[in-house]
Amino acid sequence: MAEELGSTEREIVAQRVRKAEELKKLGVNPFGNGHAPAHLAEDVLRRYGDQPAEEIAKDPGSWSVAGRVLAVRSFGKAAFLRLRDRSGELQVWVKKDKVGDQGFEVFKLLDVGDLVAAEGPATRTKTGELTVEAHRFTILTKAVRPLPEKWHGLSDVEERYRRRYVDLVATPGVRETFVKRARIVSTIRRFLDERGYLEVETPTLHKPEEAGGAAARPFETHHNALDLDLKLRIATELHLKRLVVGGLERVYEIGRIWRNEGIDRRHNPEFTSIEFYQAYATHLDLMRLTEELFHRLAVEVTGGPIISFQGQRIDLTPPYPRVSMLEEGARALGLSPDDALAGRGLAEAVARAASRENDSEGAWKLEQAARRSPGEILAIAFEVFAERELPRDRPAFVVDFPLETSPLSRRRDADPRLVDRFELFVGGMELANAFSELNDPMDQRARFEAQMKAKAAGDEEAMPYDEDFVRALEHGMPPTAGEGIGIDRLAMLLTDSASIRDVILFPLLKSRD
Secondary structure: OHHHOOHHHHHHHHHHHHHHHHHHHOOOOOEOOOOOOOOOHHHHHHHHOOOOHHHHHHOOOOEEEEEEEEEEEEOOOEEEEEEEEOOEEEEEEEEHHHHHHHHHHHHHOOOOOOEEEEEEOEEEOOOOOEEEEEOEEEEEEOOOOOOOOOOOHHHHHHHHHHOHHHHHHHOOOHHHHHHHHHHHHHHHHHHHHHOOOEEOOOOOEEOHHHOOOOOOOOOEEEEOOOOEEEEEOOOOHHHHHHHHHOOOOEEEEEEEEEOOOOOEOOEOOEEEEEEEEEEOOOHHHHHHHHHHHHHHHHHHHHOOOEEEEOOEEEEOOOOOOEEEHHHHHHHHHOOOHHHHHHOOOHHHHHHHHHHHOOOHHHHHHHHHHOOOOHHHHHHHHHHHHHHHHOOOOOOEEEEOEEHHHOOOEOEOOOOOOEEOEEEEEEOOEEEEEEEEEOOOHHHHHHHHHHHHHHHHOOOOOOOOOOHHHHHHHHOOOOOEEEEEEEHHHHHHHHHOOOOHHHHOOOOOOOOOO
């Protein structure tokens, strides 16, 4: 441990270790076990509220609390401690004439960061703060390493992610972020359970031919006992649809997904998503369900339908507007939708668009797009030019996706060049992706074959050919709609967090070396 510390911190640690030894001499285990407080801080706060000291004195009770010491104000033979447990913070008053000589000797070995237990009546101090007056006091766990005094600057932001266990204690608001994240997940579960969905679990280790369900590069691993190359899942889609074939007509899974891709403020290679599938439904049904879900999440997690995200006021009250990818992508290229889908004048339009695009990344995407199909070009044009024009004060559904962008979506009956699909954008982020599912096994086989050709041509994100999934479709899948929602981005939105790392407890980081 000493090699990690500067000289000042090394001396602090040595001093605290000596205090731990002194506690042992007093008969106190500095790393104790088995203490269960009878109350939480919020129990005391809820019981007395704003009652004045005179009212509290009539029924002060006896309160047993425990938690981490965040601050100490000492006045000789008395001190006030700021104590935090899982429910909140509470002041504890330690006086020598109440805790006795032994208890006060233990107190004198206290440091900020220690975990302590106190028991005694409630009171209100002269400054008006509700307080537990300790008649019994002990240290449960000695913190031999000090908490940081403050966090600031870019280097400290990364240190926060590396030492989340300290970040949760030292940085205001971090704990509440993850409490809200947990509330998001539990609200989604309740919402779907109320509608007859069944929560299931599917494999996270896939054989190479099964590692599909999205356009992404998987992580690879190897199972020694079976001598089998495997890939970590990039989506839960294909296994969940197998279950719909088997008669589980409404299913969902909340789970970890791994994609071997870049890292930025909205992407982490390990993330959490929910996918849910409903038989006898279309993507239009899921649009309505998604509006209901996002409205309910806003109300239950933030207290109302209007939220603030990075300085932008967003109203999550339904209904949400629809924006056509086909029309806006074609408009950005100066073409009609029909000409763009047919490829008429498309190469020239893309070249012109790339030459006038000021953003280097956007220009590069357009240059690369020239090698792709008309539908894929339209999707890239929409991403470069139209995404930034989407409404920011409310969510928006992007619709009218070209067939080539969606190898697992059902063709639109009215126009087979398009698929029945939508993406939901909120606050400039894509949060949900849904479509009416393809249940024609012959069509699915042909699309897998097209994906294999794309892979052979160098597309590392093209899907593998999953013969077993096609076989499942041959047994008959009812008309079905499915949707995926990124839990991490949803947490960013509802906690007003700028980076995905702020809502993942332990995000992947480069090694210090």
